[in-house]
Amino acid sequence: MRDRKAVRVPGPTGRASCDGKRVVVVGGGIAGLAAATVLAERGAHVVLCEREDHLGGRVGGWETVLADGSRATMTRGFHAFFRQYYNLRSLLRRVDPTGDALTAMPDYPLWHAGGHREGFAGLPRTAPWNALGFLLRSPTFRPRDLTSVDVRAALPLLDVSVPRAYDELDALDAADYLRRIRFPEAAHALAFEVFSRSFFAHPSRMSAAELAAMFHIYFLGSNEGLLFDVAADPFPHALWDPLARYLTGRGVTVRTGTPVRRVSRASRGFTVELDDDAPTADAVVLAADVNGLRALVEDSDLATPEWRADVKALDTAPPFLVSRYWLDRPVRRDRPGFLGTSGYDLLDNVTVLDAYEHEARAWAARTGGAVVELHGYSLPDGVTEQEARARLLAQLHEVYPETRSARVVDERHELRADCPLFPPGGWPTRPTVRTPEPGLVLAGDLVRVDLPVALMERAATTGFAAANHLLSDWGVAGTDLWTVPTAGRGPVLRTLARRFGRAPVA
Known part of the structure; x- marks a missing residue:
């Protein structure tokens, strides 16, 4: 069900199939997965290259072994799947048609x-x-x-x-x-x-x-x-592993742990240079993060000098820290699964994963403990990771005092600085989905799209839009986009x- 005033942006019309066009998608986050999905469904031969060993980008996850021998899935932090994320939810319906992979949060405190x-x-x-x-x-x-x-x-x-x-x-x-x-x-x-x-x-x-x-x-x-939904299982199990199987079932070659070194023009299309291969393609979708996109464009003589300068000028937001703690005792039963905070030093939110995630809940039930995650965004200059960890934990003890006496069974920390920054005055030169290079398109939450979308939904929307641009050029039908009212x-x-x-x- 959608808001009755949601706006449909029709996809391109045309033939049902692109007759085996070859496309390399660089980046296996939400944007790259969205683009690869639509292209594969229209008959393209897609190679999806992801530099990490897992899919999902900033919503990815990987296995870790805790000090007590338990296997757990670490991620880069909590993500809210809002109900107005129409295009992201359309992507997920390919593998979760009933919506069981997501569970509702009762409030946003x-x-x-x-x-x-x-x-x-x-x-x-x-x-x-x-x-x-x-x-x-x-x-x-x-x-x-x-x-x-x-x-x-x-x-x-x-x-x-x-x-x-x-x-x-x-x-x-x-x-x-x-x-x-x-x-x-x-x-x-x-x-x-x-x-x-x-x-x-x-x-x-x-x-x-x-x-x-x-x-x-x-x-x-x-x-x-x-109000929003959250993944009931860790992201790989609930979302990206099923989507990878969906893609491979449609002929997509999914290559994780595969950085792309350079993209160059060939006599017909592009050559995409990997460490161990150099596939050719009729088209390329660049769905990398800011740092990856800047590095790849700098090493690839593509498009125009002006466009390359706009890509080079993209910036990342300040570092953020995700700290996850496995504690030996529970938090109070009335604590929300997610809490936004302000004025608590560096702490921006607290997540109690065992309140909603099956894996964390199973660990908490088995040990009598809790799994708590802390986020600190936009860390100030000069604050070291160790200092940020200590200050976040101290504020957890202020917000949820019962955690002061808890023993830390294990902990994991992710300090990153790869989210796009949207500074004042940056809109006119922000790169769009279409580039000056025929057959080369961009996708990702860093990309300008003239629709009211943000965060994960911007990634999914630009991924679909990138596929639509290529399909339109080939005279092939694309996919509709949806958005909240545009005025x-x-x-x-x-x-x-x-x-x-x-x-x-x-």
Whole structure:
């Protein structure tokens, strides 16, 4: 079921098959898997190359052995599968048609160290009643605080469209935007800073247009709400291993542990240089992360100097740390599976995996313990990994005091810095799916697409769009895309925003 106002973007029309076109997909994350799926379903001979030993990209996972001898699956952290992720869910339905791989979280709780607490369960799903319901029951928003809000500057949030929002707001950073609207400080910290840091960057380094688009996607523009689902099993078991089998069943060659060194133009198509092979292809999908894409483009003489310069200018968000602890005793039974936090030093959220994930739940049941994961996004300059680990753990003890007496059975830590950064002013030069090089397309959450999508859904959407671009060039039918409404939710809200709203000013 979709929001009745969800927007269908028709795929290209044409023949049913591309008659064995050869395509190399570079990158086995969500974007690469989405592109490979549609291309294989249209008869392409696809080789999928992934440099890691597992699929899924930043939503991947791998086996580890704990100190007590247990086998567990480590990942790069919690991911929320929101109900408005239409294209990602379309991809997953290939291997999970009934949706059993995902389980619903009852709420999206947010805690501030100052004592403010929010949640989104039980709110109306229709805008603007969802926002009004949130305001009326929120302990954070007080009537006298709201009188300070610059209503005219806030009204454009009721009519966010892409790419218009970027034309209007991309020059501002998200923190400055919120200051100019004059949202109450507590509301700023809870309802906006928590969300913006989900993009792995502090609001001062993030485009205001990205924040406005996110508010549209998850709140005022969609009736799907802010509640979400999570994977009931570790990502490889629930999602990517079944999808790999689906792809190989359609003739896709899936090669993990296979970095691509260079892509070059051949007399007919491309040559893709691997460590042990150099397959040729009619087309190439580059679905690598920022660092991988920059390195590959630098080593490959493709497209135009201007395009290569735009790729080189892409940047990554600051480092983030995921710390997972296997503890010898449980957390309180009423602790949520996921908790967003603000004001707790470096800590941005806490996940109790045994509240919802079968593997973690089995370990906790067998040992009487708990599996807890901590995230710290946008780590400050100069903070070492050891210091960040210690500070996250100390804040866990503040948030959930019962963990202070727990013994750590084992722990795993992932410090990474490979998420795309969407800085102010970056939209005009952000690379798009189509490139100046015929037969070469991009996909991934770093890629510009003129639709209101974000995070995992941007990856899936650009993967489908990349396949569609190639199929369209070959006269072959593609796949439809879906998105939340591409403008304000209703005519009254749009009229208010367009007639009385204005861009925020200092």
